[in-house]
Amino acid sequence: MEQNDKRDRREQGWLETRSIDHVPAAERRGKAWHQAPFWFAGNFVLTTMMVGFAGPLLGLGVGWSVLAIALGVGLGTLLMACHANQGPRLGLPQMIQSRAQFGRRGAILPFLAVVFVYVGFNVFDVILAADAVAVVFAAPRPASYAVLIAAAGIVSIVGHDLLHGVQRWLTCALILIFGALSAALCFRLAAAGGVAMGAFAWPAMLAQLSAAAGYQLSYSVYVSDYSRYLPEETPAARLIGWTWLGAAGSALWLMSLGAVLAGEQARPDAIQGLRQLGDALVPGFGALAALTAAPALVGIMAVNFYGALLTGLSALDAVRPAPRGLAVRVAGITVFAMVVWLAALGLPADYLASFNVFVSLMLYLLVPWSAVNLVDFYWVRRGSYSIRDIFLADGVYGQWSRPGLLSYLGGLLAMLPFAALGGYAGPVATALGGADVSLAVGLLASGGAYWALSRHGAAKPAWER
Numbered sequence: 098m099e100q101n102d103k104r105d106r107r108e109q110g111w112l113e114t115r116s117i118d119h120v121p122a123a124e125r126r127g128k129a130w131h132q133a134p135f136w137f138a139g140n141f142v143l144t145t146m147m148v149g150f151a152g153p154l155l156g157l158g159v160g161w162s163v164l165a166i167a168l169g170v171g172l173g174t175l176l177m178a179c180h181a182n183q184g185p186r187l188g189l190p191q192m193i194q195s196r197a198q199f200g201r202r203g204a205i206l207p208f209l210a211v212v213f214v215y216v217g218f219n220v221f222d223v224i225l226a227a228d229a230v231a232v233v234f235a236a237p238r239p240a241s242y243a244v245l246i247a248a249a250g251i252v253s254i255v256g257h258d259l260l261h262g263v264q265r266w267l268t269c270a271l272i273l274i275f276g277a278l279s280a281a282l283c284f285r286l287a288a289a290g291g292v293a294m295g296a297f298a299w300p301a302m303l304a305q306l307s308a309a310a311g312y313q314l315s316y317s318v319y320v321s322d323y324s325r326y327l328p329e330e331t332p333a334a335r336l337i338g339w340t341w342l343g344a345a346g347s348a349l350w351l352m353s354l355g356a357v358l359a360g361e362q363a364r365p366d367a368i369q370g371l372r373q374l375g376d377a378l379v380p381g382f383g384a385l386a387a388l389t390a391a392p393a394l395v396g397i398m399a400v401n402f403y404g405a406l407l408t409g410l411s412a413l414d415a416v417r418p419a420p421r422g423l424a425v426r427v428a429g430i431t432v433f434a435m436v437v438w439l440a441a442l443g444l445p446a447d448y449l450a451s452f453n454v455f456v457s458l459m460l461y462l463l464v465p466w467s468a469v470n471l472v473d474f475y476w477v478r479r480g481s482y483s484i485r486d487i488f489l490a491d492g493v494y495g496q497w498s499r500p501g502l503l504s505y506l507g508g509l510l511a512m513l514p515f516a517a518l519g520g521y522a523g524p525v526a527t528a529l530g531g532a533d534v535s536l537a538v539g540l541l542a543s544g545g546a547y548w549a550l551s552r553h554g555a556a557k558p559a560w561e562r
Contacts, residue, residue: 117410117419119484120188125328129335131265132181133343135323136316138267139400141275141347142393143225143367144218147452148312148348149355150365152305154453158295159360165302166352169309170345176467178341179475180317184324185331186480189487191321191404193411195466196487198473198547199505200498201415207505208412210462211318215405217455218315219249219398219437220444226394228368232387242441245391246434249398253406254426263396271347274389278371279354281378292357300517300531305356307536308453311460313348317467319404405433414488457518457533464536465508468544469501477551500550508543 152162180191187194192211195204227241236244252259286292324336358370368387375383406429410419419425444451474480486492512535514523526533 117190117193117407117414118421118488120325122329125185125188125326127327129327129331129339131339132324132336133339134265134268136320136340136343137347138263138265138271138393139347139397140313140316140344141268141271141351142222142397143229143371143390144221144394144397144452145312145348145351146355146358146367147221147225147365148308148456149305149352149357150359151308151453151456152301153356153359154365155301155304156296156298157301157305158293158297159356160292160294161297161302162295162305162356162360163292163353165305166309166356167349169306169311170313170348170352173310173313174341174345174348176471177313177317177320177344178337179471180467181320181324181340182333182337183474183480184321185327185329185336187321187482187484188325188329189321189484190325190407190411191317191319192408193414193487194321194482195470195501196411196415197478197482197494198469198498198501200495200501201490201492203497203502205412205415206502207466208408210466211408212405212412214315214318214459214463215401215408216433216436216440217459219246219401219433220440221452221455222394222398222401223249223437223441224444225367226391226398229387229391229394232368232372232384239438239442242438245395246398246438249395250402250430250434252396252399253402253430254423263399267393267396270389271393274386275350275354277378277382278374278386279350282354282357282374285377286357295360299529300533303532303534304517307460307533308456309348309352310536311456311463313344314463314467315459316344317470318463319400319407322404322407323400402430402433406430409433454519457516460536461509461512461516461518461539464512464539465505465543468508468540468542469504469547472544472547473501473551476548500547504543504547504550507546508539511542512539 149162149166152165153159157165183189183191183194192204192208195207198204199207223242223245226245227238230236230241230245252263320340324331324340327336355365355367355370358367358374359365362370368390371386371390372383375381375386377383406426409429410425413419483493486494490496514525515533515535515538516523517526517531517533522531523535526535
């Protein structure tokens with residue numbers, strides 16, 4: 098099987114030819130365990146570490162912050178990994194499958210929310226990558242951003258196989274370097290008596306838990322993009338398990354590291370925290386650790402550009418047939434790259450507050466979509482879809498699907514009273530002292546509404562190729 102996989106790649110070349118179309122059985126390849134290193138490296142970036150700053154910045158003790166991170170990562174990654182199972186079953190990119198829940202044109206609503214997430218993440222990623230490079234090489238910001246964005250764009254244009262290869266090799270380097278840093282930190286903490294639980298407050302605890310869960314959930318919008326080439330018979334439990342292990346392992350590691358560093362710093366800074374920790378181990382090692390973080394950020398930027406292109410083409414295809422081919426991929430990724438470059442130049446130097454607001458806003462936008470999508474796949478249609486109808490203008494799923502749209506918008510509205518975002522706090526959140534429980538509300542409201550509206554009336558065509 099492994100020899101067949103290598104022969105297929107030699108015959109097809111590294112340049113991916115598929116776009117938003119279905120991957121036929123003859124082109125399926127890979128193993129379930131390949132998802133673990135892909136998502137481990139994809140999540141092993143400095144933006145992940147910054148999520149661990151949320152609790153300490155709100156006054157939550159380091160021990161409680163790590164506990165909240167563990168709970169949030171466990172829940173958010175489980176939802177993400179369940180989406181990964183859709184890839185080999187349907188052979189489709191993640192978001193275009195949403196047409197079955199929202200309709201061909203109705204799916205544009207979650208598509209827009211998802212593109213916002215892709216662009217937003219890449220803005221913060223390129224800023225952090227430039228900060229990491231600046232530890233060793235001084236360069237003007239506009240030029241640094243341009244070079245890093247261009248590198249990510251090239252990898253995303255080549256496509257699926259190169260993305261998997263880059264992430265797999267990065268995993269080895271990241272484990273070695275950050276393993277040494279973390280070991281040094283553990284010895285230091287042990288000598289100081291360990292990590293104290295510290296101060297506790299429900300609003301801060303829930304904020305850290307929601308930030309960790311929402312960050313992990315953000316990968317749900319493209320997780321099937323990287324599992325759709327797996328054989329259809331790939332065991333669901335194995336695929337979900339490997340995806341969860343890779344994504345949760347790196348998130349728990351880096352977010353916890355971020356929480357510990359934030360508890361020691363008056364003004365948390367991911368780059369300086371790494372540099373100080375590394376230099377305390379071996380002089381100069383901190384600069385190496387910071388520099389290693391740059392290619393990891395470029396890798397996840399490439400993944401985001403790839404997902405943004407597929408989602409953008411899916412939205413365009415709902416209005417008129419979307420063109421295919423290399424020229425379209427280059428043009429589309431170039432547009433997204435320019436948007437990211439301009440947005441990064443316009444972001445304030447003190448971007449940590451903006452990042453925290455972005456992560457919270459992302460949670461509100463994606464939770465209702467995730468609930469609708471999972472309920473439809475696992476409980477309403479039970480994995481039975483007509484691939485042909487997903488692409489037809491007059492297909493069985495229609496142009497607009499009332500159950501999906503009402504459930505998504507209803508979930509957003511249901512979350513508002515429970516939300517606490519920036520200067521806004523809903524009435525329930527205010528009554529709870531600022532505690533934000535909108536994550537649970539959004540999942541239950543959107544998922545429950547979709548089940549009630551769809552379980553008797555959803556079209557359940559036989560599986561078609």
